[in-house]
Amino acid sequence: MHILPRWKKRIILIAVDSLLMWSALFLAMVLRGGGVLFEAPQKLWVLLVVMGLVTPLVVAAVRLDRVKLTAPEMMSGLRVTMAAGCLGLIAAVMITLAGLDHAIAVAVIFGSLFVMFATGVRIAALHVLRWVIARSGSVDQKTIAIYGAGAAGMQLAAALLQACEARPAFFVDDNPKLQGLTICGLPMFEAGKLPMLIARHTVEQIVLAAPSMEPARRDPLVRRLRAHGVEVQVLPSFGDMLMGREPPGEIRPVAPEQLLGRDRVALDTPQIAKAYAGRMIMVTGAGGSIGAELCRQLLDCRPAGIVLFDHSEFQLYQVQQELADLGEAAGIKLVARLGSVTDIARVREVIAGDGAEIILHAAAYKHVPMVEDNPLAGAKNNVLGTHAVAKAAVEAGIERFILVSSDKAVRPANVMGATKRMAELVVQDLQTRHADTRCAMVRFGNVLGSSGSVLPLFHSQIAKGGPVTVTHPEVTRYFMTMPEAARLVLLAGAFAKGGEVFVLDMGAAQRVMDIARRMIRLAGRQEKDPVTGKGDIAIKITGLRSGEKLHEELLIDRGSLIQTPHPKILRAKEAMLSQIEVAGLLRQLERAIAEGDRALLRRIIKGRIEPMTPLRRIKPGTVQLRDSKTRMPV
Incomplete structure (x- = not known):
């Protein structure tokens, strides 16, 4: 037919x-x-x-x-x-x-x-x-059980009975008045008989037909149904479908705030708007996660204009398109400038041509494994790039220069962290000779939602059915949201006196394992038990990567902390190298990059950057940091 x-x-x-x-x-x-x-x-x-x-x-x-x-x-x-x-x-x-x-x-x-x-x-x-x-056998017909015999369940059964791709086998409902009835030609059973019914009818999928059920009841029910080892789908309401909302129970992005394990820090202060209002702000790395968020928040500060500077044409175009209408509506000039931070002539040209008064330097290579595999490129971009932008800034006599750094710069265990620490030393040195420009640094923890962070990685892994990969069961990190990170940079610019390091008081560090488990639960899934095999998503321990710390720090010297006008923003004056030492470091670094000498780069890091803690050998080929449990190749 x-x-x-x-x-x-x-x-x-x-x-x-x-x-x-x-x-x-x-x-x-x-x-x-x-x-x-x-x-x-x-x-x-x-x-x-x-x-x-x-x-x-x-x-x-x-x-x-x-x-x-x-x-x-x-x-x-x-x-x-x-x-x-x-x-x-x-x-x-x-x-x-x-x-x-x-x-x-x-x-x-x-x-x-x-x-x-x-x-x-x-x-x-x-x-x-x-x-x-x-x-x-021309159609792979799936056997389905319908949980819920209300109006939505009956409509679903009627629709499925006309479909060739699926065959509804029975209804399940907790209402005792419905037990033993036949609805839409299908028998009704109580939920307690599900395991037996699934085996008897070879059920492949359970559809929860209760779109009006409250999330507090629905999510635990979905987890219990998935424990039977079959696929579970939640029937959305007509309102959800008409509005294009995702049906409940589907894997959806988790809000970063749900993973913090603490309250968000309120960073809205009058000093921010006052510091940036009416000024021309240049943001390097504007196409990146942090750079783009900085530009979004700067629009609320009513600057005269924002210079978007990035070496990636695609990312620069994206952020320009996103902000163009907002900038026009607010009467804020937006200009996009292509260029590399390592090209000091191009940086000088942009600063002078667009009249930049404040520079927020967010351009950097930040992915630890990537920089570990490409150390010379990382050093060139992160150290020489920072030196070029900071030098051009102080020569032009701009008002403020803020470096976006990382908690990995504190007693670094990897090349990325070492290059960020060297960038800090470069900025500290320039500040000593150019008092007219206020130079400061901001150290971030892990920014949830940024490219390469655990949030998009774990979400992708959960969506694929797992496993979720964690390097070590006890590894901890400091986490902050994207708005917190950008606001911290803006506050640092407002509070900067010259040469300080600013950090956000984020409370206790969070275990990455706890973050993974929280994301699995928030996605409506259940962690798979390695013993019984029950659950949806397994967590796999992959082992610490080369140069990865078990625990991160935010400050080298906690004794140097100074209060700021904001109780959650901490300021510190940390040790620095002399002008001669910084000049020697830069010469050696330029030589290593020019000659492609990775070994020389390693020697520079070992000789110029603060040692993490005394090392002790734990087995051939590795060393471990006392107390920190960090392993590094030797």
Whole structure:
């Protein structure tokens, strides 16, 4: 039937209805007026011929031949009844004109039989068609159980009964009044029998048909259903579907605030707007996660303009397009400038050409494994790039220069952290000779939601069904949200006196393992038990990567802390190198990069950067930091 053109299907249905009409009319006359079959057979033949000619016209007139066999609805039953009524009326008239007895009785019996025959044949054909499709293997039919026998569940069952791709097997509901009933042709069972029913019917999917259920009840129920080892889907409400919202129970992005393990820090202060209002702000790395967020928040500070500076044409175009309308509406000038921070001539040109007064330097290579594999490129961008921008800034006499640094710069265990610490030393040195420009540094923890952070990584892994990868069960990190990170940079610019390091009081460091478990729960999934195998998403321990710390720090010398106007912002003056030492460091670094000498870079880091803590050998090929448990290749 599926491969026939529509017009051929209509001819077949009309022919079948004509045969059903003859059968119903003949049987009606047998039941009520059987004598006519022998007393006036010629009149009977005339009646049957006339009815045979009229029936296709009636069937076509009520559009009974246009009802889709695999998707009957209430109107199809009405059409059958209308056809039966018309044919019965015509039969009554013809019997009366022929002078035969019992015209009304025969017509009523005939109409009733036609309704029964037409409906029964269609139902039988539908079941036969489904059986043929299932036996042919052309469609992979999934067996489904429906949890919830309310209006949504019944509508779902009715829809699935017409579909070839899925077969509803039964209903499950907690309502005791519904137990033992048959709804939409499907049996109803209590939830306690689910394990037995799943095995008996080979159920592959459970659909929770309760779109109005509160999340507090729905999420635990979804987890319990998934514990049975089958796929669980949640039927969205019509409102959700119309508004384009994701159905509950689907994997959706987790808000960073849900993973902090602490309250968000309120960083809205009058000093921010005052420091940036009416000034031209240049943001390097504007296409990156932090740079773009800085630009968004700067729009609220009413600067004269923002210079978006980045070496990536694609990322620069994206952030420019995102902010263009907002900037125009606020009357803030936005300019996009392509260039590398290592190109000091280009940096000087942009500063002078656009009249930059404050620079927020967020351009950096920040992914630890990537920089570990490309140490010279990382050092060139992070150290020489910072030196070029800071030097151009102080030469131009700009008001403030803020370096976005990292907690990995504190007693670094990897190349990325070491390059960020060297960048800090460069900025500290320039500050000593250029008091007109206030230079400061901001140290971040891990910014949730930024590229490469655990949030998008874990979300992607959960969406794929796991496993979620954690390097060590006890590894801890400081976490902050993107708005907190950008606000901290802006506050540092407002509070800067010159040469300070600013950090955000983020409370205790969070275990990454706890973050992973929290994300699994918030996604409506259950952590897989390695012993019993129960659960959805496994957590896999991959081992600490080369140069990775078990625990991060924010300050080298906590004794140097100074209060700021904001209770959650801490300021410190940390140790620095002399001008001669910094100049020597830069010369050696330039030589290592020019000659492609990784070994020299390692020696520079070892000789110039603060040692983490005394090292002790724990096994051949590795060393471990006392107390910190950090392992590094030797």
